[in-house]
Amino acid sequence: MTAAVRRYEAIRLQADFIGRLDAACAAPGGAALILVGIGRLDFVNWNLGFDGGNAILDAVAARLEAIFPGRSIDEPWPGKFALVVPGIDAREAMHMAHRVVAQCSVPHVVGRANLFNPPYVGVALSARGVGGGQLLQNALFAMEDARRQTLGAAQFYDPAHKTRIEFDFRIENGMRESFETGDHFRLAFQPLVALDGSGRLAGFEALARWNHPELGLVPPERFIPVAERSGLIQGLGNFILWEACRHLVAWDAISAAPLTMSVNLSAVQLAAPGIEEAVEEALDTTGADPRRIKLEVTETALASDIDTVARKIARLRRIGVAIGVDDFGAGYSSLGQLDHFGLDFMKIDKKLIQGLDADARRVELVRLTIALGKHLGMELVAEGIETEAQHRIVAHLGADLGQGYLFSPPMPARDAEDWVRAGKAAPGAAQTIADGTTARSNPSASM
């Protein structure tokens, strides 16, 4: 059989299945579709070959038949099972889905191996005007939602999630387009200010900005995760590194004192092979001094595969760049672990800084965090400073650098240049931004 004939067979089976779904949707009382995927199947295939994977699929099919005797179990495409149940409501359908999760999460015994492959189950109901194709797509969205949750989950179709997944899809495509045209991505720069009373400008943090022609300004918290999942982060990350280095070098000509440039590295970037080469290439091409580049890595990125991450960090530090932990206090770093990495700086998360002026326990927490960081030889940065009181407290507690709307929101390069020329923060007050409101009172207006 040729590949084309095999494909034709597979497509015919799917068309049959959708035809039956159409009929079930059209029947009085409608139908529920329950789609079952098997978690960690690849893991079994890698270790035991396809025989192992097939044994799991056989076992799951047998269990489904045992749970729902007399019902027909479809396999509309390899490795995914489907139950079409006429005339039930959402509650009953979810009840069935939870039974599938419970029963199929019991480990399977294959040869001498005990295998744990909890399923992810998506559920959708037919409605007026919903045909088989649409019902299948809705159940697929629900199944994808379930897959992204914990191991072994059932999820009912949620149109809001579908909208989000579709939005991610648009973001991903938009990012690819923007890459091709080399347009729409920019950096914004937020000052880091010395907390020794001088108000001296120590450097900037580079923050990615993307202005999509139709979607408008998409926040990095939306597009960075999509870039991570779609493999676009490598290219984007390199662009950000280059741009950050390029600006640092350009600003030497107008700056009285050498500045630093902080760049965020996502967990995926850090984990990918070749990050050391990418950093070296950006430095070589732009002529930036490695000692003035500071790479910010989140706690979560540090928490995975500690030995590999530690080796990477050591190699990056050998290039001469500084590496520190971002958002410290927001996650769950173990303190011993931090020491293990030999980091250069620690950035205390803005959630810890905010509320400092209202909460004595918070002050104590930040004081201890700063003491810990200093003990480990790190430079201490407080981010998210919005009020004079927060500023005073972190300075008093001994933090070295501060960053936040009180000093300035992130700004375009041309505005950052004014800061570079001045070499320090405007005394006391928040910067006035384009529309005349202060950054402090209107953080959403920051770019």
Ligand code: C2E
């Ligand atoms: P982050 O690294 O913690 O960056 C600081 C974020 O806090 C920035 O949001 C900044 O605008 C905001 N911020 C600064 N000062 C204040 C303040 O006083 N109060 C409050 N409430 N917020 C303040 P932004 O630019 O939207 O970035 C959000 C996150 O997106 C960043 O958090 C970072 O995790 C990620 N990100 C941004 N640019 C990049 C990038 O180039 N690469 C990677 N991998 N991630 C990036």
Ligand code: CA
């Ligand atoms: Ca950061």
Ligand code: CA
């Ligand atoms: Ca941060």
